[in-house]
Amino acid sequence: MKYAWLVIAVFAARFLVVAVAYPAVDGDLAWQRWFGAAVLRTGSIPQSLGPETFTAPGAPWLPHEWLFSIAAALGQSGLAWEIFSGGVALCAILALALAAYRAYRRGAAPIPIALCSGFAGIALFESFGVRAQVVAWPLLAAYLLLLETRGRVAWLAILIAALWSNLHGSAILAPAVALLAAAGAWLDDRSFGPRVRQLFAIAGGSLVAICANPFGWKLPAYALMLMRSPFKANILEWKVTGLEDLSFLWGAFPLLLGGVVFGIYRRSGRTAIRFEDLFVFAAFAWLVLGAARNIAIFALVVLPAVATSLTALVPAFAAAPERGRDWFGRVGLPVVSMVFALVVAILLLRSSDRGSDNMANRPLAALERLPGTHRVLCSNFAWCGLLVGVPRVAVFLDGRADPYPIEVWNDYAEIVRVRPGWRAQLDAHGVDTVVAAHDGPLDQALAAAGGWRVAYSDAAYQLWLRNP
Amino acid sequence: MISAAYARGAAAWSVRALLAVVILVSFSMLAPRAPQLALAFGIARRVLSQHAFDIGWLGAMLEYGVASAAGVGRLAAFGGLAVIATLALVEWRARARAGTLLALAATVVAAFAFFDVLRVAGGGTSWLAAAALLLVLERAPGRHIFWAVPVVILWCNVSAQGIVAPGLVALVALGHMIDEGYDSPAVGRLWLVAAACAVATLFTPAGFMYVISAPLAARLDRDLLRIVPLAPDVLAPIGYRTAFFAIIMGGAALGFSQRRAVDGLLLAAGVVLTMIDGAYLPLLGIVAAPILATSLQAVLPQSITDWAPREARRITAGAIALVAAFGIGFNLHVDALSQRMAPQSLIERLAADGRPHSVYCSFAEWCDYAIGNDNLRVWMDGRVERASFETRDMQRIVARVEPGWSERLRRSGIDAIVVRHTDALATLLGMSRDWASLAGDDNTQLFVRRAGSAR
Numbered sequence: 001m002k003y004a005w006l007v008i009a010v011f012a013a014r015f016l017v018v019a020v021a022y023p024a025v026d027g028d029l030a031w032q033r034w035f036g037a038a039v040l041r042t043g044s045i046p047q048s049l050g051p052e053t054f055t056a057p058g059a060p061w062l063p064h065e066w067l068f069s070i071a072a073a074l075g076q077s078g079l080a081w082e083i084f085s086g087g088v089a090l091c092a093i094l095a096l097a098l099a100a101y102r103a104y105r106r107g108a109a110p111i112p113i114a115l116c117s118g119f120a121g122i123a124l125f126e127s128f129g130v131r132a133q134v135v136a137w138p139l140l141a142a143y144l145l146l147l148e149t150r151g152r153v154a155w156l157a158i159l160i161a162a163l164w165s166n167l168h169g170s171a172i173l174a175p176a177v178a179l180l181a182a183a184g185a186w187l188d189d190r191s192f193g194p195r196v197r198q199l200f201a202i203a204g205g206s207l208v209a210i211c212a213n214p215f216g217w218k219l220p221a222y223a224l225m226l227m228r229s230p231f232k233a234n235i236l237e238w239k240v241t242g243l244e245d246l247s248f249l250w251g252a253f254p255l256l257l258g259g260v261v262f263g264i265y266r267r268s269g270r271t272a273i274r275f276e277d278l279f280v281f282a283a284f285a286w287l288v289l290g291a292a293r294n295i296a297i298f299a300l301v302v303l304p305a306v307a308t309s310l311t312a313l314v315p316a317f318a319a320a321p322e323r324g325r326d327w328f329g330r331v332g333l334p335v336v337s338m339v340f341a342l343v344v345a346i347l348l349l350r351s352s353d354r355g356s357d358n359m360a361n362r363p364l365a366a367l368e369r370l371p372g373t374h375r376v377l378c379s380n381f382a383w384c385g386l387l388v389g390v391p392r393v394a395v396f397l398d399g400r401a402d403p404y405p406i407e408v409w410n411d412y413a414e415i416v417r418v419r420p421g422w423r424a425q426l427d428a429h430g431v432d433t434v435v436a437a438h439d440g441p442l443d444q445a446l447a448a449a450g451g452w453r454v455a456y457s458d459a460a461y462q463l464w465l466r467n468p
Numbered sequence: 469m470i471s472a473a474y475a476r477g478a479a480a481w482s483v484r485a486l487l488a489v490v491i492l493v494s495f496s497m498l499a500p501r502a503p504q505l506a507l508a509f510g511i512a513r514r515v516l517s518q519h520a521f522d523i524g525w526l527g528a529m530l531e532y533g534v535a536s537a538a539g540v541g542r543l544a545a546f547g548g549l550a551v552i553a554t555l556a557l558v559e560w561r562a563r564a565r566a567g568t569l570l571a572l573a574a575t576v577v578a579a580f581a582f583f584d585v586l587r588v589a590g591g592g593t594s595w596l597a598a599a600a601l602l603l604v605l606e607r608a609p610g611r612h613i614f615w616a617v618p619v620v621i622l623w624c625n626v627s628a629q630g631i632v633a634p635g636l637v638a639l640v641a642l643g644h645m646i647d648e649g650y651d652s653p654a655v656g657r658l659w660l661v662a663a664a665c666a667v668a669t670l671f672t673p674a675g676f677m678y679v680i681s682a683p684l685a686a687r688l689d690r691d692l693l694r695i696v697p698l699a700p701d702v703l704a705p706i707g708y709r710t711a712f713f714a715i716i717m718g719g720a721a722l723g724f725s726q727r728r729a730v731d732g733l734l735l736a737a738g739v740v741l742t743m744i745d746g747a748y749l750p751l752l753g754i755v756a757a758p759i760l761a762t763s764l765q766a767v768l769p770q771s772i773t774d775w776a777p778r779e780a781r782r783i784t785a786g787a788i789a790l791v792a793a794f795g796i797g798f799n800l801h802v803d804a805l806s807q808r809m810a811p812q813s814l815i816e817r818l819a820a821d822g823r824p825h826s827v828y829c830s831f832a833e834w835c836d837y838a839i840g841n842d843n844l845r846v847w848m849d850g851r852v853e854r855a856s857f858e859t860r861d862m863q864r865i866v867a868r869v870e871p872g873w874s875e876r877l878r879r880s881g882i883d884a885i886v887v888r889h890t891d892a893l894a895t896l897l898g899m900s901r902d903w904a905s906l907a908g909d910d911n912t913q914l915f916v917r918r919a920g921s922a923r
Binding site for chain 1: 690693699700701713715716717719720721722723732735736739740743744767869870871889890891892894895896898899900
């Protein structure tokens with residue numbers, strides 16, 4: 001583990017600085033704060049969309065991130081924000097550390113663990129933010145760690161699953177992973193022994209545990225529905241993974257390639273296939289190739305297996321360093337690592353990106369200053385997350401995404417992609433305000449169409465109002 | 469009484485024959501991807517009439533020759549024959565490593581990698597050359613390994629994808645060096661073959677320009693992703709979900725490289741190339757099938773690999789079921805695989821007015837239909853290697869209606885545009901006073917610049 005800690009330290013600097021010093025990079029946080037505040041105020045969890053949207057008020061909603069939303073509401077500003085955002089960053093760091101520890105427990109050597117931790121850390125980059133799914137990462141890593149342990153402590157996995165289901169809908173993975181591990185272990189052992197029985201029991205217990213939330217059985221049902229929902233085609237995160245995704249190219253793909261070329265189980269001579277690992281690897285490989293959203297969890301899951309195989313493949317990795325030559329490992333590496341961490345933190349803090357407005361904050365602030373009521377469409381639906389709950393404003397679609405009916409999504413795609421019926425849909429929904437990327441297709445179409453005027457303009461955005 | 473050897477032979481030949489028939493029948497039902505065909509015919513006609521040799525001229529001539537002799541409808545069957553021959557070479561390699569039974573099973577898995585082969589550039593003949601090259605590298609004794617050089621020359625003349633050949637040979641040499649050590653005579657010979665193969669890429673009519681242009685023509689530049697589809701789930705969706713996944717799971721389960729470094733390197737190259745451009749999925753099948761067979765042999769009980777009757781029957785039945793799945797899957801997807809939606813008629817209509825036109829197609833390969841029409845000049849067609857960086861840049865800017873697209877169109881003198889009617893470009897052209905919709909079909913629209921508008 002010794003080198004892995006140093007790699008993790010560098011990533012920790014990056015995650016902490018990004019989380020704490022870049023508060024406005026995710027539109028979801030705005031509606032989550034609004035939602036968390038509503039829960040704290042009313043003492044109940046709303047389960048349908050309200051008048052904050054004009055396309056689907058009353059549509060059923062399962063806000064599976066409710067606990068995270070409450071934390072977001074409590075940690076809005078000042079020290080509370082630093083604690084909250086820092087806590088989310090610590091979740092990512094903890095996930096990476098737990099995955100590396102799993103590799104260590106399997107007997108992987110320090111260098112392969114550090115190497116694979118580096119790839120896994122990169123794989124977390126693009127998905128990282130102050131987001132609910134990041135809080136789920138250490139839960140996944142801890143769940144897998146507990147599945148690998150023997151004895152009573154493994155039962156703690158069920159508690160993890162229960163906690164997970166209150167933070168993020170990805171908790172559906174818990175019973176599925178346990179079931180795959182159980183089936184694999186059964187094939188490996190060729191007998192229905194105590195560990196196999198325990199794994200099956202954990203799978204069953206986890207299935208029950210993920211219903212231990214305010215939504216009960218509806219949470220797993222919702223998660224299953226989401227897997228097949230067509231609206232995902234409109235969300236970049238759900239696109240099929242490719243080498244153009246940098247977190248995949250430089251992070252998860254080397255791990256995938258390592259898994260494929262080296263195998264995922266340390267073998268000594270001719271051994272049988274290790275189904276327990278294979279089934280879990282297959283499931284997460286399927287997930288990562290299917291959607292870019294899964295790059296991070298894939299890396300966290302396969303890190304230990306690839307590090308272990310690499311250790312077996314290159315015996316020099318496992319060999320102890322000669323006495324007297326380990327000074328670099330003892331002194332040099334920690335120094336190099338700390339310097340790297342410091343440089344990463346300083347560069348991020350001084351980065352010009354800090355001042356950039358990638359969530360349309362400026363045009364949305366301009367909109368809030370305008371008199372009257374507004375029915376707003378954003379050419380990137382996530383921007384409209386910042387308008388949820390703003391008085392006198394209702395949105396077409398926002399970052400809550402899941403509860404909006406597919407018909408709304410189709411109409412939205414028609415408009416923002418400027419398809420033939422875009423103008424008719426704008427009229428049909430009575431949209432009177434549009435936030436568009438400057439010179440984007442919708443911006444150009446509005447300029448050419450007539451009947452709209454610019455109320456705010458900067459290099460990145462334009463705010464359009466329908467002429468009376 | 470039937471002998472065991474006879475029974476084994478009968479079972480093997482049954483699977484082979486069934487696989488061949490299923491592939492031939494399946495491919496015969498396909499309509500080859502129309503723009504690709506137009507491009508090949510255009511290249512072939514340029515060879516015959518102007519003695520101009522574009523990259524991939526020999527493959528184009530082959531397709532043109534078959535189409536002329538047997539009709540365009542037989543071209544897909546020709547592609548099927550090329551796939552059968554390729555798989556035969558793959559099985560030959562696998563058989564020497566792992567015996568008939570596992571070789572056959574692995575070949576059936578590899579067949580799934582060829583599912584989408586007619587959707588993408590290169591067709592079947594390119595992969596026949598790849599399979600021949602790997603066979604020579606693996607099986608040719610002593611100096612006969614230099615037969616790899618003429619194979620590479622052939623591959624480079626057939627297709628731009630031949631540019632990867634020296635890289636593959638170098639990986640084989642490197643793998644052997646890791647496996648056998650620096651001082652093995654075979655390793656030295658392999659490095660010599662790799663160098664000779666690198667030189668062999670110059671032996672096309674394009675000469676040194678092949679080395680410059682082929683990486684682009686073979687779609688190995690990731691920058692192309694912004695103007696042409698390259699993702700495996702788009703170019704080879706069925707093979708990606710079946711063969712690709714089966715192969716990576718095979719690797720994860722069996723740990724391919726722990727047998728031989730050369731296998732691991734080739735497999736890694738196959739996976740990387742497939743992820744860069746889905747058109748290379750067949751190469752992954754060619755590379756991986758023998759490795760899969762070898763690795764399986766290492767973990768399976770001896771009774772199976774020795775064709776003990778009961779297990780052999782089961783595996784043969786499994787192979788037949790896989791072949792049947794291939795055939796059924798192909799039939800289910802035959803319409804999607806045929807892709808008859810490209811706008812040939814719109815370009816033909818434009819060409820028919822006899823006036824000179826400068827044409828822009830939002831999908832560059834649609835402009836392949838314009839090749840050979842003297843009055844049509846295109847901004848960019850499927851021959852991406854002929855387009856400069858600036859040309860590719862404008863192709864992207866206009867297709868995505870990025871800032872300045874209209875001005876770029878005006879400056880470049882484009883007076884006709886073929887675009888999918890659901891694209892933002894179509895809507896914005898429809899709203900523009902400078903452009904008028906001349907014609908359209910279910911998917912695409914042809915716009916022409918209005919007379920009197922500023923060029």
